[in-house]
Amino acid sequence: MPGLPDHVSARLRDADGKPVGNAPITFWLDVELLGSRKAFAGSATTDATGTARIPLTPRQQTYQVYATYTGDDTHLTIEGTAVLEFPPERVTPVQIVAPPSQIQTLRTVMPRVMGIVVAILWLFFAAATTYVVRSVRRPAAPNSTSREHPSSKEGETSWVLDQQAGE
Numbered sequence: 001m002p003g004l005p006d007h008v009s010a011r012l013r014d015a016d017g018k019p020v021g022n023a024p025i026t027f028w029l030d031v032e033l034l035g036s037r038k039a040f041a042g043s044a045t046t047d048a049t050g051t052a053r054i055p056l057t058p059r060q061q062t063y064q065v066y067a068t069y070t071g072d073d074t075h076l077t078i079e080g081t082a083v084l085e086f087p088p089e090r091v092t093p094v095q096i097v098a099p100p101s102q103i104q105t106l107r108t109v110m111p112r113v114m115g116i117v118v119a120i121l122w123l124f125f126a127a128a129t130t131y132v133v134r135s136v137r138r139p140a141a142p143n144s145t146s147r148e149h150p151s152s153k154e155g156e157t158s159w160v161l162d163q164q165a166g167e
Helices: 100-135
Strands: 008-009 024-032 038-047 049-056 060-070 079-086 144-148 157-161
Touching: 008 024, 024 049, 038 049, 100 144
Parallel strands: none
Antiparallel strands: 008 049, 024 038, 024 060, 060 079, 144 157
8 A cells, every 4th residue: 555654674683693782773775866876764773683674655666775884892884785676556656745836936936036146147257357357467557658778779679667757
């Protein structure tokens, strides 16, 4: 019956095969959200039989599940993985929570908001470019005069900058 949770469990045993009780286990699911990544599914502590269990309402037929134990003073860190298959009748489809009217509002508002953001960015870049262009120094100061150097040889031209009096 869709909507009812199933359970995901993991058993933790030591090197001798004995159950490890009172150990925290973290469960992760492999999901596609802007690329493949692990999503936190829940955590549980193992019981006396070394079993940890969390509820899972299946939203798709297949899951890659990871169970992680971070270790302690006497046990090393370990991660187990399994592929879970759920029959189609057990899968609960994802439901959109927002009413369609709110989604339609977002469809009309978001392009305008993005247009304003882009316009502000262009204004910022234009102002920064203007500031940089205006702050570049000119080769000669505005109060300077230039004249040909008297010791120039014929065919060569050299210029000397003279500062005006009063500077």
